[in-house]
Amino acid sequence: MRPFRHTRGFTLVELVAALSIAFILAVAAAPLFSNGGLSLHEAVEVMKADIRHTQVSAMNRGVSRSLQFINGNRSYTYDAAADGSGGNERDLSPLGGGVYINTTVSVTFNSLGEPLSPAQVTIISGEGSKTVSVAGYTGMTSAQ
Template structure:
């Protein structure tokens, strides 16, 4: 070093203090990050369910025939895949009108691989008629409860922390209105995202 020049850089003590402060900040933020990840997975699953229901409804109107949105545990759903409540995959298919006609798979997708740890509670299938309204179909497993005709899918993370993590809900009304809402809130003018 030349005389009169001051050394530049960090001392070992300054570096250790910085690393210690960084470690403390990460330890404090880690639980928030974990909760954020769980909530993002729930939101993604709920969005996929809502989009799938809306796709089935739009296809029913476009094709002028009954279309089904279904959950299944089949890895690559087909038009003949069995519907299963709380399935890990989803599909949209047309329903047959006459004997001998084959159903057509419109689109399908995965839920389990994208959103690990998320639980879905709801029916195995929802059917829409040519007017975009819910319709019962015993063969497909689409049922309408006369006392509560709105179909509900509740989505929550399996390891959710009460009061920290949130669950979401997708509903499809008898008239065909599909929406996502927060079951922890009551629907009102100040809470339009409430259920």
């Protein structure tokens, strides 16, 4: 009889078990790689940050600053002068999902950071819609 030799490698049972575990992990992680709903959420968060940036800029500079949203556009202007000149343009198209603005409105903050009037901006994408609200007096933003 030949002596038992220790061979290297995997048995079929070990290979099937390892592949099964890898498959289960891949199936569990698959939703994390999809874009389901993130583009709309990201657009809302970016817009809220730009509104806050414009508000802080008005307070720091001691002058009125504004944002301009136009219905049907995939971009808007923020941190502009009160007359709409200058400012920065925020393009939402890199976020994907067909995100666009569904409201035409200007939001202007005075030198104290107060909005001249409350405002609402609706963002629409293939995943649905959300409305970003700017509260009067405080300029606090919220999304629904």
